[in-house]
Amino acid sequence: MSTVVTTYHQRVAQEKRALIVTAATALFLESGYDRTSLARIAERAGVSRATLFKQFPSKAALFDAIVTESWSTAHEEDPPPAGNLVDGLGVIGRRYAELLGRAQMADLFRIVIAELPRFPELAQAQFSHGKMPYFESVRGYLLAEHEAGTVRIEDVDLAATQFLGMISNYVFWPALLVPGWEVGAERVAQVVDEAVRTIAARYAVTGPGASAKDRVPPTTTDSRRRRRS
The missing domain is CATH 1.10.10.60 (Homeodomain-like)
Structure with a gap:
């Protein structure tokens, strides 16, 4: 009982x-x-x-909860297994597009943008509790692919930012700023597929001469570069 x-x-x-x-x-x-x-x-x-x-x-604690819940499940889901870059990035890209399509995500960014001059701490909360955990999950996946030998990435932070940026710059930011902007499911799928192809073309290890010894260790960049997507 x-x-x-x-x-x-x-x-x-x-x-x-x-x-x-x-x-x-x-x-x-x-x-x-x-x-x-x-x-x-x-x-x-x-x-x-x-x-x-x-x-x-406090009101700050409540806002932190809004941020955390807006990004929830996105970075908590199990990452795709390393070994197939195209399939793995496809899963991540579709998850990211779905996340950005949630109404509460646009609402969250509107609050942060509106209040940024007076309450910069709201932007910091959005970044540290929302964006960064998600970014780190994508970064971790690319590191796993690097270790698996499927990609050669010198700057994994930059690669993660490039991938997420290609998706968000089409399906999210215009919808946030341009009245009436809508992106259908078919177009979203196309955007994700093109982002995957672009990253694979840039970083995938191909050719018979590629081996583990050819891989360049990924660098750790300033955390300020882990953003903007």
Whole structure:
């Protein structure tokens, strides 16, 4: 019985947390981060202030949760096995395009952009809690391919940025900035396939003379370059 009760309470808490995050995102977009109070978020979410403060002791903590949940599952999924660059990047590219197509992802970036002059810490939260964990998962996959001998990459950070950038620059940024911009599923698939082909053409190890001894160790670049896609 106690297990059933505990599971029930956990489910209720998760449901209330989701209501709070949804309400906060909507209010941040409507009124701005600064002019939205936790009390107003609690009212919109239909929960008590005590419930909200129990889950999120500050507005900054709530925003961090929005960022984390917007990027959730994307970098937590198992990476494709190394050994087939085209198949592996295809899986990663489709996951990334799906992530960028979520409504909450565009909402998150709009909040950050709108509040950046007064609250630069929001951009830092978006970068450290969202973008960087995802970037590191892609970087790790390319490193695994390098170790497997399927690619030769001197700058793995740059390669990951190139791949993600080719996708986001077509399917996400115009949709964020240009009213009415829409990209259909067929076009998204084409964009991902072309990004995969471009990376494979640049980095894949081909030809009978290629061997492990020919591979150049990937370099570790300044973390400031791990961005912008």
